[in-house]
Amino acid sequence: MSDAPDPLVRVRGLDNRFGDDVVHRGLDLDVRPGEILGVVGGSGTGKSVLMRCILGLRKPTAGRIEVFGAPMDGSDAAQQQLARRAGVLFQDGALFSSLTVQENVELPLQTHQPDLPLQLRRDLARSKIQLAGLPESTCAKMPSELSGGMRKRVALARALALEPELLFLDEPTAGLDPIGAAEFDRLLRTLQQALELTVFLITHDLDTLYAITDRVAVLADHRVLAAAPLEEIEGLDHPWIEAYFHGARARAAQHGRH
Known part of the structure; x- marks a missing residue:
């Protein structure tokens, strides 16, 4: 066995x-x-x-x-569990261009933990941005102000926002220099x-x-x-x-x- x-x-x-x-x-x-x-x-x-x-x-x-251990059967319960326990970084980063870096990373917390106090949500987002190797000054920038590599790191920070157990990455180094x-x-x-x-x-x-x-x-x-x-x-x-x-x-x- x-x-x-x-x-x-x-x-x-x-x-x-x-x-x-x-x-x-x-x-x-x-x-x-x-x-x-x-x-x-x-x-x-x-x-x-x-x-x-x-x-x-x-x-x-x-x-x-x-x-x-649960079937992905299209039910709301299955999707909710996955959204809480898995993070995703799509190939193009899929950042919202109208939101700042901080707001992009806060979004999963806002969506899945709406009762979280505002300051705690901001602090958690900031900690993930720093975890992804970005300086705190990045928080207030728009995605258009960042290099490709920095945008990938922001997308990674957002994927980690809910502290997932499982991380999905689609071509995360595509478009980056060696x-x-x-x-x-x-x-x-x-x-x-x-x-x-x-x-x-x-x-x-x-x-x-x-x-x-x-x-x-x-x-x-x-x-x-x-x-x-x-x-x-x-x-x-x-x-x-x-x-x-x-x-x-x-x-x-x-x-x-x-």
Whole structure:
């Protein structure tokens, strides 16, 4: 009998179709407590579609998804639990351009903890902004005044506002230069360890995969081809894995691995 803890996310038999276009067929995946799971795959393999299904933002064609042991069945109760216990950073950051940084980070607290005193809400938001590595002077700025890397950190602060157990990130280092991406990776690993987070991380960034992931799930052929530590993934015989993990960029990332 296994002593392994139950997965925080369990996906079984997931099908997703858009008309005649099959994205997923019989996809299975577990996300284990306390890990950073990197999710990779070629264009059109449905990485973001999978994340949106887990978050209840898209109803799959077939299959079952459980998060925190409860079915994601589209009910208000399931969505409320997920909103309180999971944070999300979408690919473009999805900050509200008409709100200050402080107001953006306060928004989840305002929505899900409306009885929180105003000053406490502000203090909590400020602490998350500082946790994301931003100076206090950032609080009053508008998103348009920030660099791409700073906007990503604001989005991360907002995702952490409700102190989630589970964090979903969609291409968090996309658009960042290599130095900014490496800094974000280090910040994410530090926060994951300090806050005991479980992280579902969609990325195409090989440096990120080698620097911070515990396991990698490869989407190919409409399913999760494998979910394992990188050393095991590299040894699999599949054309996409061969092209992705054994090309020149992969060798450079492996060379620079911590």
